Every structure is written in structure tokens, then in C-alpha cells.
Amino acid sequence: MAGATKETIHTAIEGDTLEITGRTAAQDLSKDYTPLYTERQKLQYRRSFVLGAVQKDKIRAQYENGLLRLTLPKVEKPKPKIIAIE
Amino acid sequence: MKTNRWLVAAVVILGIALAAESIYLFRVRNANAGDKEPPYRVTSPAARSIYGGALPAQTRSQSNPLTSRTFAPLNDPFSNSGFDSYDPFQEMDQIQQMMNRMFRDSFSRGAIGRGMARQNFYEPALDVEDTKTAYLIRLDLPGIDKDKINVKIQNNLLTVSGERKSEKEETQENGNFYRMERNFGSFMRSFPIPADADSNAMTAENKNGVLTIRLPKLKNATTAPEKNIAVQ
Numbered sequence: 568m569a570g571a572t573k574e575t576i577h578t579a580i581e582g583d584t585l586e587i588t589g590r591t592a593a594q595d596l597s598k599d600y601t602p603l604y605t606e607r608q609k610l611q612y613r614r615s616f617v618l619g620a621v622q623k624d625k626i627r628a629q630y631e632n633g634l635l636r637l638t639l640p641k642v643e644k645p646k647p648k649i650i651a652i653e
Numbered sequence: 654m655k656t657n658r659w660l661v662a663a664v665v666i667l668g669i670a671l672a673a674e675s676i677y678l679f680r681v682r683n684a685n686a687g688d689k690e691p692p693y694r695v696t697s698p699a700a701r702s703i704y705g706g707a708l709p710a711q712t713r714s715q716s717n718p719l720t721s722r723t724f725a726p727l728n729d730p731f732s733n734s735g736f737d738s739y740d741p742f743q744e745m746d747q748i749q750q751m752m753n754r755m756f757r758d759s760f761s762r763g764a765i766g767r768g769m770a771r772q773n774f775y776e777p778a779l780d781v782e783d784t785k786t787a788y789l790i791r792l793d794l795p796g797i798d799k800d801k802i803n804v805k806i807q808n809n810l811l812t813v814s815g816e817r818k819s820e821k822e823e824t825q826e827n828g829n830f831y832r833m834e835r836n837f838g839s840f841m842r843s844f845p846i847p848a849d850a851d852s853n854a855m856t857a858e859n860k861n862g863v864l865t866i867r868l869p870k871l872k873n874a875t876t877a878p879e880k881n882i883a884v885q
Contacts, residue, residue, distance in 0.1 A: 569793035569862035600789070604781035607793055633795030633862015 568612075569633035576635060578628055585626075586615040587635070743834060750776045750836070775817050775838040788850055788868040792842070795862035796835075802864060804857045811852075812843035813864070 568576060568589055576589040590611050621639040629636045753776060782789040792813060794802060802815040816839040846852055850868040857866045 569795035572861055601783040602780065603783050603788075604779065606778040607780045607791065608778070632797065632859075633793070 568635055571630075571633070573630050576630065578635075578637070580618070580623060580626070583618050584615050585618055585637075586613065588613045747836070775836040775840050777813075777840055777842065779842060781844075785870075787870055788847065790844075790866040790868070792864045792866075793862065794859070794864050797859075797862075799859040802859065804864075804866060806846065806852050806855070809846055809852075810843050811846050811866070811868075812841060813866070814841040815839065 568591065570591065571589050576587065578585065578587050580586075588611070591608055618639070620642040622642055625640045627638040629638075777792045777794050779793075780789075780791045782791070790811075794815070794817075797815055797817055801818075802813065804811070804813050806812075817837050819837040846868060849871050851871045852868065854869045855866065857864060859865075
């Protein structure tokens with residue numbers, strides 16, 4: 568998602584689905600220009616993932632250099648409860 | 654006449670057999686689908702469409718009969734199970750990048766399979782704009798530090814090169830990858846600069862993963878006067 572700023576990326580969790588929406592490049596175009604060569608896509612995008620066992624309230628998102636990094640901490644496995652034999 | 658009758662009888666029998674098989678298969682399928690719920694909620698392929706158009710929320714969360722299959726995902730907690738994880742556009746894009754590089758490599762001297770052995774096909778997209786005062790060249794270089802990008806001019810040829818390191822090499826933690834859709838590897842793109850561009854006043858800026866190279870136009874660009882050469 569090169570060219571996006573922190574404000575133009577939206578990440579949301581709805582139920583079990585994590586959704587990332589945004590728009591590529593387009594916002595850096597100047598007003599008065601003639602394109603000579605265009606390869607970069609000017610599109611909206613949306614990707615969604617179904618979350619497994621993660622701690623939803625501890626998800627962190629970092630954006631740097633055109634790269635969004637989401638950290639999803641795993642749910643710790645419950646420790647087996649040892650029952651002492653009397 | 655007699656052979657005709659035989660033929661008709663054979664067709665009828667085959668038809669009945671086909672119908673019986675269909676009914677049987679349907680029953681088996683329903684029985685399988687009945688006792689197991691899909692392990693994960695399924696989003697329809699449209700939800701991850703690269704165009705990402707405005708879709709009503711309802712259609713996005715609806716489970717698609719094609720994709721709500723009963724087999725468990727292959728150890729991928731993000732898996733939507735089934736065909737959803739396959740994105741034909743993604744694949745087309747990768748194949749195109751691969752073809753471009755192969756095509757270019759085959760024409761460049763001494764660069765036999767540059768980057769091919771490592772299966773790296775990273776090719777940044779590039780735009781060139783012609784504004785009144787300058788040429789603007791933009792490259793999408795997400796996730797590359799500015800000190801890893803080289804911009805140089807030699808013989809009127811502007812070359813941008815660099816390398817996008819795989820996260821696998823960067824991170825010390827030995828984690829597993831569930832998905833790897835991003836491309837890594839070294840890249841190089843070069844193009845001739847126009848005659849009326851001032852290469853001495855060129856500036857480059859990397860912001861939010863977009864490298865913008867600004868080539869100001871010469872104010873009094875003198876196009877070489879036309880010269881006729883007499884044919885002897």
C-alpha cells in the first residue's frame with residue numbers, strides 16, 4: 568500500500584473478520600499533468616481475514632514506509648489443571 | 654428396426670443409471686454436509702476482490718455454497734477454506750512480472766537469468782508525469798528504506814535500483830509463514846531522460862513507500878535546429 572498515509576488505511580474488526588480497506592497511490596497525483604507512463608494501479612482495495620484464536624483487544628498495527636504490519640497475539644493455551652489424587 | 658429398439662433401450666437404461674447415481678451422490682453430499690459445520694466463517698470471494706467495490710455488508714458475510722466446504726483448512730488459521738484463498742488476479746500479476754523480467758533478461762547482455770535462480774520477481778510499478786515545470790517519476794517501493802535505494806544518472810540514463818529483503822531473513826524469530834504473497838528481490842529500472850530535463854537539479858524523495866524523482870525542465874530548452882544533410 569505504497570503512498571497511503573496512516574489516515575487513509577482503515578482496519579476494522581467485525582465479529583471474527585478483520586478487514587483492511589484503503590486506496591492505492593492516487594492521492595499523490597498533481598493537478599496539471601500529462602501522464603506519459605502509468606503502471607501504478609489507482610484502485611480501492613479491500614481484504615478480509617477470518618481470525619482464529621487471537622487476542623482481539625491486543626492487535627497492534629504499525630505503518631511505516633508504505634508497509635502495514637499487523638501483530639495479532641495468539642491466545643495462550645490454557646494450562647492443564649492437575650488434579651491431585653487423594 | 655430391431656437395432657433401433659436396442660439403441661433406445663440402451664439409452665433409457667443409461668439415463669436411469671445416471672439419474673440413480675446423481676441421486677446417490679446428492680444424498681452422500683447432504684449427509685456429509687449435515688453433520689459438520691464449516692470450521693470457519695466463510696467470506697465470499699467478492700469480499701477480497703481487488704477492485705473492492707462497494708458491496709453491501711450482507712453479501713460479504715454470506716456463505717457461498719461453493720466455498721463452504723467441509724474439509725478443514727490446511728493448518729492456516731486465516732484460511733477461508735476452499736477456493737477463496739486462490740486469487741486468479743494475484744497469479745496473473747505474478748506471471749506478468751515474471752514474463753516481463755524474463756523478456757528483458759533475454760535481451761540484456763551478460764545477465765543470464767539475473768534473479769531468476771532465486772525465484773525473485775520483484776518489479777516496482779512506475780509512473781511518469783509531464784507537468785509544466787518538471788517531469789515526475791514515481792515508483793511504488795513499499796517497505797524499502799531510503800538508504801537501500803540507489804538513484805543514478807549515467808549517459809543520460811536514469812537508473813533506480815535496490816533490493817527488497819525478505820522478511821524471513823530480517824526477522825530473527827523462527828516463525829512459520831501462512832501466506833507469502835508479497836514479492837522480494839533486487840530490482841533495477843532505467844529509462845532515458847528527456848532532452849529538456851535538467852539532470853543537475855534532480856531531486857528524489859521517499860515518502861510513505863513512494864519514491865518521487867523530480868526532473869525539472871530546462872527553462873530555455875534549446876532543441877537542436879533541424880539540419881539537412883545533402884545526399885551525395
